[in-house]
Amino acid sequence: MKRLLGICISMQMTFVLLFITGITLKLNSYVGATIYLIIGFASLVISLYLAGKKFLLGISFIAFIFSLLIICFTIFIYFLPEAGMPPEIPLFER
Secondary structure: OHHHHHHHHHHHHHHHHHHHHOHHHOOOHHHHHHHHHHHHHHHHHHHHHHHHOOOOHHHHHHHHHHHHHHHHHHHHHHHOOEOOEOOOOOOOOO
């Protein structure tokens, strides 16, 4: 259980490091969004599993909230238009 929690937190720290350093800006937008969504959904599943097993419930809940923030942030940055600019990755063509 501790190993799963460590994996979950390390994935979230990887997201923060990738975002701060701007490494994903040098990659294709699709690759960056895929990396962020994989990190978000994997840590979400792990944190829900740990919360279901009632293992360090407070930390599991914080990891769950941070996972949701990663997913929402990725959707906001890559998939939604902003100030009249088209989204980075268009889901629907007009």
